[in-house]
Amino acid sequence: MYPSRFKYEAPKSIAEAIALLDAGKGDSKVLAGGQSLVPMLKLRFAFPDQLVDINNIPGLNYITFDADGTLRIGALTRHEDLEFSAEIAKRQPTIAAAAPLVADPIVRARGTFVGSICHADPQGDWAATMIALGGHLVVQGPKGKRTIDMKDFVLGPYATALNYNELAIEAVIPAPKGKAIGGYLKLERRVGDFATASVAVSLDMDGTKVLRAGIALAGVGGKTIDANEEASFLVGQTLTEANINKVAELVAAKSEPRTDHRGSSDYKRQIVRTFVKRILTANSAQKVA
Amino acid sequence: MSSLFEEIATPPSSDIPIRRVTITVNGEPRTADIEPRLLLADLLRQGLKLTGTHKGCDTTNCGACTVLFDGRPIKSCTMLAVQADGHSVKTVEGLASASELHPIQEGFKEKHGLQCGFCTPGMMLAATALLEKNLNPTEDEVRWALSGNLCRCTGYQNIVKAVLWAAEKMRAESN
Numbered sequence: 109m110y111p112s113r114f115k116y117e118a119p120k121s122i123a124e125a126i127a128l129l130d131a132g133k134g135d136s137k138v139l140a141g142g143q144s145l146v147p148m149l150k151l152r153f154a155f156p157d158q159l160v161d162i163n164n165i166p167g168l169n170y171i172t173f174d175a176d177g178t179l180r181i182g183a184l185t186r187h188e189d190l191e192f193s194a195e196i197a198k199r200q201p202t203i204a205a206a207a208p209l210v211a212d213p214i215v216r217a218r219g220t221f222v223g224s225i226c227h228a229d230p231q232g233d234w235a236a237t238m239i240a241l242g243g244h245l246v247v248q249g250p251k252g253k254r255t256i257d258m259k260d261f262v263l264g265p266y267a268t269a270l271n272y273n274e275l276a277i278e279a280v281i282p283a284p285k286g287k288a289i290g291g292y293l294k295l296e297r298r299v300g301d302f303a304t305a306s307v308a309v310s311l312d313m314d315g316t317k318v319l320r321a322g323i324a325l326a327g328v329g330g331k332t333i334d335a336n337e338e339a340s341f342l343v344g345q346t347l348t349e350a351n352i353n354k355v356a357e358l359v360a361a362k363s364e365p366r367t368d369h370r371g372s373s374d375y376k377r378q379i380v381r382t383f384v385k386r387i388l389t390a391n392s393a394q395k396v397a
Numbered sequence: 398m399s400s401l402f403e404e405i406a407t408p409p410s411s412d413i414p415i416r417r418v419t420i421t422v423n424g425e426p427r428t429a430d431i432e433p434r435l436l437l438a439d440l441l442r443q444g445l446k447l448t449g450t451h452k453g454c455d456t457t458n459c460g461a462c463t464v465l466f467d468g469r470p471i472k473s474c475t476m477l478a479v480q481a482d483g484h485s486v487k488t489v490e491g492l493a494s495a496s497e498l499h500p501i502q503e504g505f506k507e508k509h510g511l512q513c514g515f516c517t518p519g520m521m522l523a524a525t526a527l528l529e530k531n532l533n534p535t536e537d538e539v540r541w542a543l544s545g546n547l548c549r550c551t552g553y554q555n556i557v558k559a560v561l562w563a564a565e566k567m568r569a570e571s572n
Contacts, residue, residue, distance in 0.1 A: 113413050
């Protein structure tokens, strides 16, 4: 299998990349890690006239924390960089839990966090993680930069709010209001398979009290499911068994799983319910003060 | 039937320019004129005749085509050859020296880490990447590092033993 013909450009700067995308008039695709795009090119689900490879643009691979705790992830940061980051392990439990579950180790060595979000696969791990964390993307076009809230970014399967002449250059995760706790669980038939169901949970805590709660789901709907409204039930509460059960019910009801070869819709909804409970119960057992 | 490499080295009338790329393959610079859509696995196998890199699934699942790209393992069916311009690639042909096998290769021999051998090059390169980062992996860490490489024969048991054997040998050599 090999892709249909395309022009290949490897710009050395963000401005040059944007000019190429602009000139491409919507028939271009950005190539970052390529771990989703190249398979799609080979299957000819994607057949752009032009590929804009951003791997030669310097300064886009970084994981930084601002003084206030805001986390910034550059467009060329690979999944593996997050998986092995000591700072992420220490400060960002939801991302730390999700990173080792993305695809398989070899794909993680090449694929990128931001690219995965822009690919907008309904089963993508990072879109769900970003929605639970309340993150946003910084995108740059011919007229400059703008930010897009993650909850507004994914419009549907493989569809995003990114204009054809814009490049996503950075993902931003706001500083936690208190202590950040959370997790990510995914059920997959084998490593590298699409998720049967996965759940991202992110909470900011003041002692045992929840200050902010975010939950999002992948694999159980036509797009990433934003269950932040359901999660907000926990705000101001403590993580008692009753509260955990209640929010697990709300989130399970919010999921929209379809019966397929990975399981029935009831089964997938039960997985969602179980995963929400497991993550919250594990966290409630920790000392959060 | 003409090979993919021959076919796309002289494309029919097209406004897609041919690119000249120079890639350091197993330590030697290799130059090729290619169309941008050529995959790295196909350049290695058909252009450079390095057929040790295997194509199994061609869909980024099986890992048989794994090579090291600037030291990191990648699936060469999922990278364009043009992206490797100016970079270094190590294939299974680059593991052994003229006189001796790489410890990973010895390990596969000692522990019978292969049956049909199709997944073996990818397994060995993924294992090499692990041992370059961590010379003292646990069995779990070996299994985790190889979880992107599929084997249809062995049940993985002897592959894991082979990697642990190689790790031990490499530790002994580095002391």
